[in-house]
Amino acid sequence: MDNKQNADVFDEGMRRKFDLMPGFDKDFQADPTPAFRKTDPHAMDNLAAGGQAGSEAQSAGASSEGASQAAGSLPVREKAEKSFGHRDFAAHDLPGYNRGPGIPYAFSNNPRAGQWDARKMSANRIASYKRFVVTDGEGIRNSIYVAGCPFRCQNCWNASIWDFQAGHDFTPAFEQAVIDDLRPSYVEGVTYLGGEPMLNTPVLLKISNHIRQEFGDTKNIWCWTGYTWEELMRPGTTPDKTALLGMCDILIDGRYIEGLKDSRLQFRGSSNQRVIDVKKSLAARREAQEQGLDPNSVAPVIWDKLHDQKRVIAEAYRKDRDAGEGRD
């Protein structure tokens, strides 16, 4: 079978899975062809310019919708929706609502609040499990990759597990293995990745509850999600997502935006994504509420140990070498 035939079989498989999936939004089925097969470099150039301007406008306090339009990204979005099959489902629901940096993004799906519901979509599958890793958060950790992600960001690193049926069934034996692997004192905690953790809450809430029962707060939980913090805080978000968020210590949020890719960022692929201290962010919202303020006006609190690289490695070494380091 050649590459094209392989890809066609994959598309057909995806199409059938989505057709059979209970609760899946029918609009989403309009074009289930994976985005990475339809790259348009010119559209990406436009996006890179628009995306950057958009995030600057947001940090100055403008709404994301306004920022996107000011940056001229709306035609790009329309073009992407047409040629990539991506959708901004929330476009008409939340006028003026700040949906987070870079969102809506032309080259991913952008869900309404509550549109995607893990309780209907998750197949309770684990795509991968890696023990004792040092790349998925602070310290030595164990990483659980859940199966299934409908965001479909262009050039997603893990497109092979967009399918909710990828991997293996979640079992009690797996749950116990996760607990046992957390016992060594040198393991700091567990990390949830995917796939989309917020759309696999039946599995991850079970594991999180078990971890808290067994270890209290002595082990931490990090979670990577395609949702932005602001999207998770929208009215109408399903309660399982906020429950899982409440169990996490650190959230890395937002879609992967190719035009904002930066390999110097700590724990993120693109500069729209944030490393958020969940407990401090929720406390800040509660405080605002107690003062009669709108909690959605409070920005999430960034992890205080965040340490992005300022220069690429080659530049850093060149400077040290030019300064004489390593010579007698």
Ligand code: SF4
């Ligand atoms: S949210 Fe993450 S896993 Fe999902 S498509 Fe985007 S980059 Fe891939």
